[in-house]
Amino acid sequence: xxxxxxxxxxxxxxxxxxxxxxxxxxxxxxxxxxxxxxxxxxxxxxxxxxxxxxxxxxxxxxxxxxxxxxxxxxxxxxxxxxxxxxxxxxxxxxxxxxxxxxxxxxxxxxxxxxxxxxxxxxxxxxxxxxxxxxxxxxxxxxxxxxxxxxxxxxxxxxxxxxxxxxxxxxxxxxxxxxxxxxxxxxxxx
Amino acid sequence: xxxxxxxxxxxxxxxxxxxxxxxxxxxxxxxxxxxxxxxxxxxxxxxxxxxxxxxxxxxxxxxxxxxxxxxxxxxxxxxxxxxxxxxxxxxxxxxxxxxxxxxxxxxxxxxxxxxxxxxxxxxxxxxxxxxxxxxxxxxxxxxxxxxxxxxxxxxxxxxxxxxxxxxxxxxxxxx
Numbered sequence: 001x002x003x004x005x006x007x008x009x010x011x012x013x014x015x016x017x018x019x020x021x022x023x024x025x026x027x028x029x030x031x032x033x034x035x036x037x038x039x040x041x042x043x044x045x046x047x048x049x050x051x052x053x054x055x056x057x058x059x060x061x062x063x064x065x066x067x068x069x070x071x072x073x074x075x076x077x078x079x080x081x082x083x084x085x086x087x088x089x090x091x092x093x094x095x096x097x098x099x100x101x102x103x104x105x106x107x108x109x110x111x112x113x114x115x116x117x118x119x120x121x122x123x124x125x126x127x128x129x130x131x132x133x134x135x136x137x138x139x140x141x142x143x144x145x146x147x148x149x150x151x152x153x154x155x156x157x158x159x160x161x162x163x164x165x166x167x168x169x170x171x172x173x174x175x176x177x178x179x180x181x182x183x184x185x186x187x188x189x
Numbered sequence: 190x191x192x193x194x195x196x197x198x199x200x201x202x203x204x205x206x207x208x209x210x211x212x213x214x215x216x217x218x219x220x221x222x223x224x225x226x227x228x229x230x231x232x233x234x235x236x237x238x239x240x241x242x243x244x245x246x247x248x249x250x251x252x253x254x255x256x257x258x259x260x261x262x263x264x265x266x267x268x269x270x271x272x273x274x275x276x277x278x279x280x281x282x283x284x285x286x287x288x289x290x291x292x293x294x295x296x297x298x299x300x301x302x303x304x305x306x307x308x309x310x311x312x313x314x315x316x317x318x319x320x321x322x323x324x325x326x327x328x329x330x331x332x333x334x335x336x337x338x339x340x341x342x343x344x345x346x347x348x349x350x351x352x353x354x355x356x357x358x359x360x361x362x363x364x
Contacts, residue, residue, distance in 0.1 A: 054251035055352035159334035
């Protein structure tokens with residue numbers, strides 16, 4: 001009969017004693033706690049993370065003022081364009097779009113022949129038709145009067161229009177490639 | 190006498206327990222550490238800046254937002270407009286503006302912000318063009334006449350570039 005060495009016997013006794021202690025319960029408790037923390041961290045990320053947002057840009061024109069301060073002359077901003085009487089204007093009304101040059105809405109406001117009108121269909125603004133007509137209009141202006149598209153447009157929406165629709169029209173105009181800057185205005189109604 | 194026996198037994202058992210290596214001992218220290226990491230890691234650096242935002246913006250794909258920009262949320266609240274700012278300030282403005290003093294809280298907030306931007310640009314000797322861009326998260330139920338006074342205030346304060354926040358639709362986000 002094989003005898004077990006005293007060292008091995010003591011090891012077996014110690015292992016039995018260790019396993020008879022309920023320390024394995026601690027492992028389960030802590031493992032469970034860490035799993036709960038992992039789940040909680042995912043839940044906390046829901047409150048910390050935000051959805052994806054983007055933006056629709058617009059501009060406010062700046063008036064240039066000659067500065068006498070010499071240090072400021074070292075930093076001159078790039079001029080994108082200049083608003084003059086030939087700058088394009090789009091009036092966004094409840095029933096239609098009306099577009100023309102700035103002088104047609106100031107000096108020649110009463111005249112009907114110098115403005116172009118695109119009616120909304122069933123209350124829906126026809127932005128695609130507007131862009132197509134604008135493209136043709138700019139080409140005609142360039143050919144006939146040498147008036148180039150300045151790359152910006154002044155948009156005058158009616159006050160009662162929802163902001164959401166105005167933003168969609170702005171994004172459509174920018175996406176068409178005709179204009180890179182939109183200037184929002186008001187007070188024509 | 191019984192008490193003495195109990196304590197003696199407890200002492201012997203503790204001595205016995207401590208006489209061999211026990212592998213679970215770091216866990217009591219790890220518990221508060223994990224809790225701290227979990228809460229600090231989630232809340233302090235990356236708290237959702239729009240958690241107090243009541244405005245429901247338009248779902249539209251637009252241009253990417255710069256990292257550094259002023260942000261204002263404008264939403265209707267009873268008979269006023271509630272403005273939430275990016276540094277968690279709330280301003281109340283009447284929906285119908287009848288006098289310039291109605292917009293005074295917003296004007297003073299924006300003026301202070303512009304001065305802060307100018308000061309930091311002067312100290313850093315570097316101007317970030319996106320820092321003076323202001324993003325307006327306008328609720329889609331608002332009309333243009335609600336928005337007009339804000340544009341005047343932006344012009345008065347000296348902000349020339351502004352943008353309207355849009356929420357990227359889910360199908361665009363996934364594509």
